[in-house]
Amino acid sequence: MAVCCDLEVDVNGQETFMVDKKIITSYSCRLSKLFGKSVGIEKNLKVIFHDFPGGAEGFELVLRFCYNGRIDITPSNISLLHSAAQFMEMNKSASEKHNLLEQTEKSLEEIKYWTWQELLIALKQCQDFLLIANSAGVLGRCLDSLAGRLALTSESSPCASTSSPDSSSVRFSSDSRSTESLKNSFTRSTWWFEDLLLLSPKLVEMVTKSMVSRNIDHAIISKFLLFYHKSKSSAATADEKCKIVETIIDMLYTLDQSSVSCKSLFGFLRVSLSFNLSKSSRSKLESMIGYQMDQATLDNLLVPSPHGTNYLYDVNLVLRFLKAFIQRGGFQVSLMPMQKVASLMDLYMAEVAPDPCLKPSKFLALAKALPDSARESQDKMYHAIDLFFEVHAGLSEEDKIKICCALNYEKLSAGACLHLSQNAKFPSNSAVQAPISQQFKVKSLLHTTNNYKFENDPPCSFNKTEKKGKEDEANEQIVLYAGKPDLSADNEKLRAHLQVMQCRVMELEKVCRKMQTQMAKIMKLKVSRHSNARSLPKLCS
Secondary structure: OOOOOOEEEEEOOOEEEEEOHHHHHHHOHHHHHHHHOOOOOOOOEEEEEOOOOOHHHHHHHHHHHHHHOOOOOOOOOHHHHHHHHHHHOOOOOOOHHHOHHHHHHHHHOOHHHOOHHHHHHHHHHHHHOHHHHHHHOHHHHHHHHHHHHHHHHHHOOOOOEOOOOOOOEOOOOOHHHHHHHHHOHHHHHOOOOHHHHHOOHHHHHHHHHHHHHOOOOHHHHHHHHHHHHHHHHOOOOHHHHHHHHHHHHHHHHOOOHHHOOHHHHHHHHHHHOOOOOOHHHHHHHHHHHHHOHHHOOHHHHOOEOOOOOOOOEOHHHHHHHHHHHHHHOHHHHOHHHHHHHHHHHHHHHHHHOOOOOOOHHHHHHHHOOOOHHHOOOOHHHHHHHHHHHHHOOOOOHHHHHHHHOOOOHHHOOHHHHHHHHOOOOOOHHHHHHHHHHHHHHHHHHHHHHHOOOOOOOOOOOOOHHHHHHHHHHHHHHHHHHHOOOOOOOOHHHHHHHHHHHHHHHHHHHHHHHHHHHHHHHHHHHHHHHHHHHHHHHHHHO
């Protein structure tokens, strides 16, 4: 039987086919409707397809079905056939045997019986014409089946099993084999990592979302994403690397933040510095790092400043980390993370303080980024400010006062107060505040000591008259320096007076230590007397 070739079909500009119009229109509703409008035209017919699924290969599969009336539908071609059948609207025949769309639909219902490798092949084919396969519904079914198998593997991971979801699990009873099973648990839960390297970043994104919807362990998902980035980036172009990094960051952001290590996030940060990441991806990465700021180290934070800037380190980046950390609300649950971050920031401020290009406003922002409750002592912050003033000798008095406002003088040790009172780099009001704070501490100590009362206490060598005189002396000094002396008139005289005051403070501290020692002896003697009195009845009996 002679075959008539009266229709020319141009497929995506790749190849031209001469076909029998009558045969192909008997299977395709799309062509049938098209030629139904061109009655009487029998010669020089030509159809041009610009977006045929699978191109020439897909159209050739369709022709094979049309001319033979059947075709073997396998996982290796089902994605292509189903998409092409939908494109050509090949559901015209009333007979299931000649209805390609219905046949592919039926085959897709058996996807649960496919092997792991067959499922990967189908996914790879969907990837080649992603948009069409996704709209046809094939991709969604493949992804759902893949995630379902990984979920089953994840649930059975505590038991020893072979490296395939199609294999049966095995349990060991002996101690040695159980130990070996625990050692291999990580391998059993990650056996599929290399298999999914064939997927594109877009498909990895879709697979990740499917796994999350299946409640697969987020720690395993994050390990896969990190493995995918490391494996695929080595041979990728700059644009491909940027796309991979953005995809991984976006997917990590959807996971539980505790499933991603702080070290890995800073690794992504270092890599991303050379790429022009989207604003959204960069913001997500900074937010994730800020969430785990209490796990960071000083080396992590010493990120070079952006190209074109003259300061040494990227302080703005660290400030954004701190903002994200505060917004997470972690300090409301526990003060420990906040204190860790405060200690880290003291180290960071001391590291960036010697940078001559660092603006006072940025240094002040670092000092005031955390609440006062985050620090039990502010000696390290004082040290960082001292370094900053030393390098930035040309700072105005106004800028210095603004920075010193971040200091809580009550949280400075006696040694720091003494150093500050003699520190010419600090503004004059700070030199007054330091001794006032120190005097307040001594006065509080004396007040606490006076509250101790014992019955039948023996006379103390430090009598009330002497104690009263010392307190009056301290109060007199506090009142004297709480005023506003004209320091500019005679700085040397003020400094000498401050030194005299420091000597008196030290005398008071010595007196307090003596009192505490004597009271401890008295308490010990009193306890000893009580114990002897209780033991008398037993001796008499």
